[in-house]
Amino acid sequence: MVSEGNDDIKIVLSKPSSFDGDADADYKAPNFARRFLSLFRNVRPGSDLANFQAIQLPPQFNIPKSQLQFVGESAYLFGKDLLYQCNNAGSPLERFISVVAWSISTTRAPAFGVAPYNPVLGETHHVSRGSLNVLLEQVSYHPPVAALHATDDKENIEFIWCQHPVPKFHGTRVEAEVLGKRQLKLLNHGETYMMNSPKLIVKFLPPRIDWIGDVNICCQETGLEAELCYITSSIFGSRGLHSVKGKIYQSSSMKTLYEVEGHWNSTVKLKDINNGKETIIYDAKEVFSELKTPVVENLQRVWPTESAAVWSEVSNSILSKNWSKARDEKSSVEDNQRKLAKERNSKGETWVPKLFTVSYSKEDDWECSPIQERVPPAPIVVPI
Template sequence: MRRVFSLFKNVRPGSDLTRFQFIAVVAWSISTTRPVIFGLAPFNPILGATHHVSNGTLNVLLEQVSHHPQVTALHATDEKRKLEMIWSQQIIPKFYGTSVEVVVHGKREMKLINHGENYVMNTPKLLIGFIPVPRTDWTGNVTIQCEESGLLAELCFTRKSFLGFGGSNRSVKGRIVDTSTKKTIYEVDGHWDSVVTIQDVMDKHETKAVIYNGKEALSKLKTPEVKDEKGLWTSESAVVWSEVSQSILKKDWAKAGEAKQEIREKERELVKERKSKGEDWVPKYFNISKANYSKEEVYECLPKQKLVPPAPIVCNTFL
């Protein structure tokens, strides 16, 4: 992000700082579209499963709040930097014979508390193709809006055509608009798995600034480490799937399959038990409600706690 400062040689409180913050959020949003590995997933979402991890002073908590449909909720807080993220993700697959389009419903919110700014954004669609070769791509339109600053980003994720002759592979293009004047102030261009740049439309002579380098960022990713085994919750995904993970690492596929089947059977028994008692499952860390968007019933998730506590699992990678 250092190169972004070239757009604001004398960053000062007010519009310059607000624009810089908005660009940083746009870059972060693009960075969440990671390359997806094509193949069979050894893990399935388990109702009530959690993942609790810390990165410096940023503490993140995820919970699987629904199984049918699949809904995951995220809450992240950084008390030192006065940052909060609330994110719900509901996947709805649509089958088209030669491909599967996964629509991701749910709202992402990032709050910069000290600045009184709230950024709201959506997620692109995931396209899984089977012919002529297996592939995965993020496609579709994403909007990022901050009502307090009056800034809006419109991004379009595209892929190559069916036969690979047209389009641009893993491309992201878009613009940042000042909604008060309805004028485009920056243009965004690049590839979300490599380099994304931004250009000031009022100064075409200004060098484009790199706001995200996917190859560099992904090369720095490290596996999170368990720093406090006793602090792990029984619902922690790393605990739930530990035997399956160990078997996969040992390439003992038969044992991995057996361990996975045991988890699924236990989940079915819990469902039967709740049904016999007339009980509904209630998320532990989130309140959920339902709303209708474009004729689809979509879950909205709000955290029950104000701050996410430090986690026993630590990630030391800073992007």
């Protein structure tokens, strides 16, 4: 944990969560499975939990970071730089395979029984790793929508995410459909890759977290497309746990070029349909080796809306296991958000994001476009 501050602002940055859901190394959460289950006793199956205000997690169930930080980590925390591979592969097909591997690398899950804080409206997170600059903003609270913009000036790469989780309760599990578009632009090659996210599933019996559902990745410029299916195990076994399988094909002819199969928390292999040759395209141990905690490089440039500042007192209290203070500090953050919303309503004002323009349809199809062309270097950096 890194804690720095002055009279105006305090920052608490905790160590990164690993790809397999292990909790932050600074904070080992006790087993809260029974109390976690008790939160849902009065929730009807099929209920949309995104707007279910009766469920407010006490701080004992939180890891010391915001969901905005958790999303950001999937973009800027890595050991092996797969983005470099995406940009520097020699052919369109090789670049597409690298993009598939990068997409899999963003698949991470929190530990069972704990969750990040729900970001407040207008909360931001700004971090740099080398030449990669990443900026997020919580652009909606009801429903919760986060926007991410990242640019790498050295590699001439840009990616934009819009993330809108819609969790629903199904008796023995919660499934969160992650709506919103993701796009990765390799500007040197004039290629844009569009993709979606799988669903996050939380099973109570037996207790586990996994990803399920279909992911489509396509590049209109090259005509290449991938279909991936994330699969979890049944209640009777663990063979399929964390599985991913699919194919890469040419969209014009629908000809399959490669088959994809493996586990997103270990290795994923690519099989060439023509000759049967198999190649490992993704190794989680390499990507997530030696993850380093971000540090504050320039405290004076940190915005008051920064996640690590908004939740600093709550995080400090959780890390010290001062649950009474953690509860009070968390209530203070949440009460302040309600107060600001009430003031806006009384004045007839509509809150407008500072960093993104946002549009959405009746089908909950949210789109978030960054206002700035490039993301500036951040005051918080990941050591290399």
